Amino acid sequence: MQELCDRNGSSLGKLSFERLSKETVENYLGYLEKERYCSVSTRNHRLACIRSFVKYAGARDIGVQAYVKDLCTIPLKRAAKTTVIKFFSEAALKTILEQPDTRKKKELRNLFFMILMYDTGARNQELLDLKLSDIHFEGKSPYVVITGKGRKTRLVPVMPKTVDHFRKYAAVFHPEHTSDDYLFYTERKGRRFAMSPDNTERFIKKYGVAAHNVNPEVPESLHCHMFRHSRSMHLYRSGMPMVLLAEWLGHAQISSTLIYANADTEMKKEAIQKVTSK
Known part of the structure; x- marks a missing residue:
């Protein structure tokens, strides 16, 4: 409500x-x-x-x-029998991440948000709910504690490059570390509030349009959830077992994760070509 x-x-x-x-x-x-x-x-x-x-x-x-x-006259919608997963390539990701002008404060924030969203495969709201206390980037195995649906938490490891971007971001947005502070916030009348989903969808859509003009591989309508889908597809193609991918995404049922196997027509095509070429 x-x-x-x-x-x-x-x-x-x-x-x-x-x-x-x-x-x-x-x-x-x-x-x-x-x-x-x-x-x-x-x-x-x-x-x-x-x-x-x-x-x-x-x-x-x-x-x-x-x-x-x-x-009660508003009808429920029937879901389509087949789910179409929209995702972008790793080359497209590179173009998307080149769009923010990090000389500007908000654009520095936006870049780190997209990097963390892709690296963790987190949902938009899951990232917006993060607080500094959820970030554990010390030591050799940095990770983020993400709270997903049903208030279930999962530990998601991140890449060293993501940690480097966090340090640049934190130096500007969190010079004084307070564990209860939201990782991503907006300020109104001197108070900090969590960013809204509308805000993130807005700037990601803007970068998507700019990136598509540079690289046609970037989808014309880029949105937050596409980062989650894309990271999942890239991990699946790299050989991550489906059971591990389901745990990484926070899926309660592995059936929710099978959409990535069903959607990967390229892998099916490659498999068919290998068989028919023998």
Whole structure:
């Protein structure tokens, strides 16, 4: 509900059933799919949560029943039987990371955000929830503690180059280390707040457009989740076992990870060519 309020420029305390109209909810669901690139299952889950809340209120206040009936006319979407995974090549990644002008403070932040997102394969919100206390870059085996769905945590190792970029970033954004500080933040009236998903999607889309003009391998519509998909595909192609990849991504079921094996038409093509060439 908080996300819906943020989307409509109102606070949770001011949310009323008059504002929770069918049109408002439909616009929010469309935003999830078209701008946040959420899956159909995520869209349906959010709708189910909104319905449950309104039904709960309607059981206690007959005046809310009209809103229950209205929202229940919004249909759940049927997910496609085949999942198309969009990802970019390692050459495309290089072009994307060349776009930020790191002489500018925010662009330095944006570069490190994209590097960390790719290296960890983390979801957008998982990165935005990170605090300095989750960063463990001392010693020979640097890692990040990521809290995923269901509040489950996983330890994700990072590359030495990522640690180097973190130090440059921290020197500017965290000169005084405070463990409770968000790793990525915005400042308003002297206070620090976690960056919003809209903010990150905005600058990644901007860099995607610029990078595509330089290198056609970069997808025209770049978005945050594509970094996760791309890193997963690159690791899978490099030989990471599916079970380990599932654990690395924080998937509760390995069936969620099999989409990368099903999506890799290039590997299938190479395998067929090897067989037919003998």
